[in-house]
Amino acid sequence: xxxxxxxxxxxxxxxxxxxxxxxxxxxxxxxxxxxxxxxxxxxxxxxxxxxxxxxxxxxxxxxxxxxxxxxxxxxxxxxxxxxxxxxxxxxxxxxxxxxxxxxxxxxxxxxxxxxxxxxxxxxxxxxxxxxxxxxxxxxxxxxxxxxxxxxxxxxxxxxxxxxxxxxxxxxxxxxxxxxxxxxxxxxxxxxxxxxxxxxxxxxxxxxxxxxxxxxxxxxxxxxxxxxxxxxxxxxxxxxxxxxxxxxxxxxxxxxxxxxxxxxxxxxxxxxxxxxxxxxxxxxxxxxxxxxxxxxxxxxxxxxxxxxxxxxxxxxxxxxxxxxxxxxx
Numbered sequence: 001x002x003x004x005x006x007x008x009x010x011x012x013x014x015x016x017x018x019x020x021x022x023x024x025x026x027x028x029x030x031x032x033x034x035x036x037x038x039x040x041x042x043x044x045x046x047x048x049x050x051x052x053x054x055x056x057x058x059x060x061x062x063x064x065x066x067x068x069x070x071x072x073x074x075x076x077x078x079x080x081x082x083x084x085x086x087x088x089x090x091x092x093x094x095x096x097x098x099x100x101x102x103x104x105x106x107x108x109x110x111x112x113x114x115x116x117x118x119x120x121x122x123x124x125x126x127x128x129x130x131x132x133x134x135x136x137x138x139x140x141x142x143x144x145x146x147x148x149x150x151x152x153x154x155x156x157x158x159x160x161x162x163x164x165x166x167x168x169x170x171x172x173x174x175x176x177x178x179x180x181x182x183x184x185x186x187x188x189x190x191x192x193x194x195x196x197x198x199x200x201x202x203x204x205x206x207x208x209x210x211x212x213x214x215x216x217x218x219x220x221x222x223x224x225x226x227x228x229x230x231x232x233x234x235x236x237x238x239x240x241x242x243x244x245x246x247x248x249x250x251x252x253x254x255x256x257x258x259x260x261x262x263x264x265x266x267x268x269x270x271x272x273x274x275x276x277x278x279x280x281x282x283x284x285x286x287x288x289x290x291x292x293x294x295x296x297x298x299x300x301x302x303x304x305x306x307x308x309x310x311x312x313x314x315x316x317x318x319x320x321x322x323x324x325x326x327x328x
Contacts, residue, residue, distance in 0.1 A: 041083045044116050047109040049076040050088065054106050055176065057095050107312035110177055114316050130159040131318045134179035136186075136236050137261050138201070138278045139305060140164035144183065144326075151325050158318055166259065167236035174308050180319040182308040185278070186236025189308070196307045198327065202279045203240055203301040205294040206286070208271040217295040224249045227273035229256040229264050237261075241276045244301040265291065 052062035053073070063073040081087055088102035098106065131151075135144055140162060148160060163173055167186040174182040175192050182193075189195050205223075207214050213222060223245070230252075231238040238257075245252055255273060258264050261281050268275040269290045275282075285291040307323060309315060315323075 042080075044113065046076050046080040046083070047113060049073050050080055050102075051106065051109050051113060051177075053077055053089070053096055054098055054102060055178075057097070059096070107310065107314075110310075111314035114314060118316055130161045131322055132178070132180045133160065133162040133183070133322075134170040134173040134181070135162060135164055135183040136167050136170055137164055137231075137259075138185050138237060138281055139183040141261065142278070142280045143199075143305075147326055151322060154325075155318075155321070166232065166234050167239070168234040171308065174310060177310065177313070180309065180313070180315060181323060183305065184236055184308055185303065185305050186239045187303075188236070188239065192311050193308045194311050196309075196323075196327075198305045198307050201303050201305055203237070203244060203276055203303070204279050204282060205274055205276050205296060206265075206268055206282050206291040207274050207294050208269050209289065209292050210271055211274070211292075211294075213274065213294055214292045217297065220249055220297075223274070223296065223298075224251055225253060227255045228252050229258065229267050229273045229275045230254055231261070231264065231277075232257050232259045235259070237276075237278060240301065240303050244298070245276065248298050 048066050049059075049062055049068070052065040053059055056062050056065060059073040059077060060070050062077075063070045066073065068076075077088075084101075084105075086101045087099065088105060089096040090099045133144070141164065144162070148162075152158065152160070163170075163179060165173070167184045167188050170179070170182040170184050171188060171190050171193065173179040175190050183198070185201065209215075213226060230241055256264070256267060258267075261277060264275050264277060265282065265285055267273065269285065274294060275291075282291055286293060307326070309319075309323075
């Protein structure tokens with residue numbers, strides 16, 4: 001009786017199906033890199049799965065994003081790697097982490113998918129790709145609504161999706177490709193972003209008209225010992241507030257830290273303490289008398305608001321037009 005050799009028997013009889021598929025995949029990748037096939041073997045479905053996997057870190061989560069089965073997503077990813085002749089991810093347990101090849105491909109793949117969306121909606125304005133924005137609370141709640149209303153009048157078929165959070169969250173959203181354009185109020189940035197200066201803002205200290213420091217010029221000692229109501233750490237307003245007040249007062253008695261500008265205003269109006277907010281956010285309350293500006297000898301605190309986009313991202317037509325709308 002003829003027996004197969006040890007290596008042959010081990011491969012045929014004992015190697016798992018998953019390992020066999022991996023061996024086949026590596027062989028295909030090696031072969032694909034050794035010949036030049038003039039036929040176009042790359043398609044947008046493969047890139048869609050790749051981008052979804054890069055965002056989520058697994059083919060299971062990617063499959064949910066693109067409405068496919070996990071096996072179909074895994075096959076698509078393996079096919080893309082075979083077509084390109086390189087591996088795009090490092091496999092760390094069940095996690096898939098982009099390697100240098102994947103990081104090089106991601107912005108190109110994102111741009112191609114964005115162009116494909118524009119192409120699909122080229123002759124159907126009613127179903128145009130939405131304008132995806134992310135904005136800090138101050139900008140998203142007080143500055144962009146009027147600009148968006150004007151935009152909608154000029155672009156009635158343009159749909160808008162806007163996420164509102166603190167500056168750190170906006171940066172993460174743009175870097176993670178969940179938003180095309182971000183609006184921030186802090187000095188934070190990221191290596192993967194391009195930052196464009198936008199408009200100026202001013203921080204003001206406000207309080208209830210009944211507060212002990214209302215209606216008088218306060219000293220640094222009075223400000224340092226007062227009760228403060230501030231935004232949460234990570235917000236652009238908090239970053240600017242700390243930079244301004246701590247540099248001149250040394251310490252602050254922060255009793256409240258909130259991630260809601262409106263809640264801070266309500267607490268200040270109720271006499272709970274001093275608040276430091278953007279002048280844009282308190283203009284109405286100052287005019288109506290619910291808040292008063294606390295006079296100080298501190299220098300005026302001005303800052304620049306900014307627009308951020310992906311450094312390597314090709315912006316779609318709607319995003320480019322909206323940036324021009326906001327800056328014109």
